[in-house]
Amino acid sequence: MLLARMFNALDRLRAPRPVSAHCDLPCGVYDPAQARVEAESIKAIMEKFNASDDPYFRDRATLIKEQRAEECNHHLDVLWYQYFQPAHLEKYPQLHELFWSTKKLTSQAKRANDVAIADQLLAKINEIADIFWETKKA
Amino acid sequence: MLLARMFNALDRLRAPRPVSAHCDLPCGVYDPAQARVEAESIKAIMEKFNASDDPYFRDRATLIKEQRAEECNHHLDVLWYQYFQPAHLEKYPQLHELFWSTKKLTSQAKRANDVAIADQLLAKINEIADIFWETKKA
Amino acid sequence: MLLARMFNALDRLRAPRPVSAHCDLPCGVYDPAQARVEAESIKAIMEKFNASDDPYFRDRATLIKEQRAEECNHHLDVLWYQYFQPAHLEKYPQLHELFWSTKKLTSQAKRANDVAIADQLLAKINEIADIFWETKKA
Amino acid sequence: MLLARMFNALDRLRAPRPVSAHCDLPCGVYDPAQARVEAESIKAIMEKFNASDDPYFRDRATLIKEQRAEECNHHLDVLWYQYFQPAHLEKYPQLHELFWSTKKLTSQAKRANDVAIADQLLAKINEIADIFWETKKA
Amino acid sequence: MLLARMFNALDRLRAPRPVSAHCDLPCGVYDPAQARVEAESIKAIMEKFNASDDPYFRDRATLIKEQRAEECNHHLDVLWYQYFQPAHLEKYPQLHELFWSTKKLTSQAKRANDVAIADQLLAKINEIADIFWETKKA
Amino acid sequence: MLLARMFNALDRLRAPRPVSAHCDLPCGVYDPAQARVEAESIKAIMEKFNASDDPYFRDRATLIKEQRAEECNHHLDVLWYQYFQPAHLEKYPQLHELFWSTKKLTSQAKRANDVAIADQLLAKINEIADIFWETKKA
Numbered sequence A, B, C, D, E, F: 001m002l003l004a005r006m007f008n009a010l011d012r013l014r015a016p017r018p019v020s021a022h023c024d025l026p027c028g029v030y031d032p033a034q035a036r037v038e039a040e041s042i043k044a045i046m047e048k049f050n051a052s053d054d055p056y057f058r059d060r061a062t063l064i065k066e067q068r069a070e071e072c073n074h075h076l077d078v079l080w081y082q083y084f085q086p087a088h089l090e091k092y093p094q095l096h097e098l099f100w101s102t103k104k105l106t107s108q109a110k111r112a113n114d115v116a117i118a119d120q121l122l123a124k125i126n127e128i129a130d131i132f133w134e135t136k137k138a
């Protein structure tokens, strides 16, 4: 049994994971990784900001983080209003609140350099990703 | 041996893969998945374009594919001139040619709806990703 | 009494209505008119599209409507995740569903030239605006 | 007479004001409120900038004000070269100078945090709006 | 004398011409070539549009021309309200009308594929460039 | 002979130089001046940054330079992967390395205010322009 599951896991490892983007055509391709990559970038920028005392570097970090947070919010937006359908909402009634609080975190991530915010943002995006991949399997 | 490799594989499966974005701060986060997701979207758009004979739908597909190809090209650009360093070029002297021909494919993907182009683009991005992840392990 | 209310109404007519934009600073300026103007534009474009049989004009209408719908969606997004706070949600529990269905309408407005969709979008934005101005008075 | 005018005023209050956007299709929808909302945002950002001594907050205010001023300038631009026609210019020969000096104020609003500049910008936008609504009535 | 002037001319040929961009810092770098290059692109796109009967190619030409005209208009805008100052207006009172009619031509260039429009646009941009370089020499 | 070449040079001086833009239609219009203008702007911004000790001015200079460097990089990108063809690469095998190092300089130009970087960037762009105009003559 265990072995069978392991082989299945290996299989999934090798097969390129079905990827996902967006566009409202809709093209049908979506992937929570797009939001997650931006959130990782936000966290890395915060860490570099906190580790530096160069005002010029901090200026650049600030403006770049603003853009990354905007991109992160955009990718979340696409998942929320383009990908998810009424049937998903019925099964996962927490979706609205989950997206709202996650997007609120992108605002907070702009307004400060507290790495804990970035960690919460990443955790929320993982929650969203788990639901997303469950709906894909269904 | 096989079992050990399988466990390693499982490990990699569970551990969230180190993600990657960009920004030229640099934040140090990069991920070829960003380009790949856009290329998957391009392919899906082509397929939907070819399956439709509605001029309105085709118009929208055309303009959205143009944007996705531009995004794809942008993510490739970030990897090429921001991530890769002289030491990488020494080890992978094919990098310049590889990126150039991959970016040329984003142009071709704009100019037609030939799914074979999208497949070549995806194959090239996978080649780039393989090199990228090798440099990460090094 | 009636006269007094009429004078008040006139007063409000003359005094420039407090306007509102956005930015996530936050600057504290928001205004549902931003979304509404884009929705009016969407409706006008649909009408002109339907009245024309020139493929070149229709192409341009299609791409411009796509942009206007994107702008409309963006302004809705700002209101939803930047302006509205937990206390508002308590008083107006319908907000999440209202924004979600309104944003879904921006997708539909991209995908077709059915003026009824634009009318529904405008009606939904008016619902949002009513709640917004109520929270401002509170 | 007065009463009649008051009722008319109330009527106008209730009837949703004809809104206006832009796009060069042209869709025919324009509204000076778009520029005004951005100018209000500029003013609010300046006030918050002046009230703060946190360099991080000031950095963000600076970059966001730059964007708002750019948006404001864009909406003015649309009115000037897309909406206004030769016949308007004949009746309002001050239009070119009015738009030029208003746009110059968006530059000044970027370059400093003097609230008086924002007030002048708002006053100019109101002048433009008055002319705009007069041409609509005509 | 002639020879001396010719050598001067050659000198100017070799010396990189003082270039110009924009940004409202202001950086002080402006160049009418930026608008002109976009106008040349507009003309070339029109010619290719007219020479083709492939609806897919024409779609792409249409959306790309829209962008180029927008860029052209933006570069004109920068010259008009950022570069030119009251003293220039006094010396060249035709400037407002010149820019207005040139920008009107960018609208017309979006709305049709009449190469004569592109030629008029180019001629107007040359007029602007002549004045610009005169003010630079002054 | 010399005189003849001088007259030719004068001729080229008077005749408007064939301009060039981009768009991947492709429209066939390209011009290295687009990248060069942005690089001149970068240099001017650095000089103004270094000459000022006003943190507000420096903030604005920083964000505007970031944008100009991004534009510069974009125009280089268009030349590299859209304009240049395999036959050019054969004749100028240094092209890949030249573009790569030039684009790397746009990154460095973002990260510091060292005018020497801007000068190197301008020199590289001139090298690219020389090759470009040679291929045009061929």
Ligand code: NI
Pocket: A021, A022, A023, A024, A025, A026, A027, A028, A029, B041
């Ligand atoms: Ni899509």
Ligand code: NI
Pocket: A041, B021, B022, B023, B024, B025, B026, B027, B028, B029
């Ligand atoms: Ni980064």
Ligand code: NI
Pocket: C021, C022, C023, C024, C025, C026, C027, C028, C029, D041
């Ligand atoms: Ni705001």
Ligand code: NI
Pocket: C041, D021, D022, D023, D024, D025, D026, D027, D028, D029
């Ligand atoms: Ni419009």
Ligand code: NI
Pocket: E021, E022, E023, E024, E025, E026, E027, E028, E029, F041
């Ligand atoms: Ni500038």
Ligand code: NI
Pocket: E041, F021, F022, F023, F024, F025, F026, F027, F028, F029
């Ligand atoms: Ni082009």
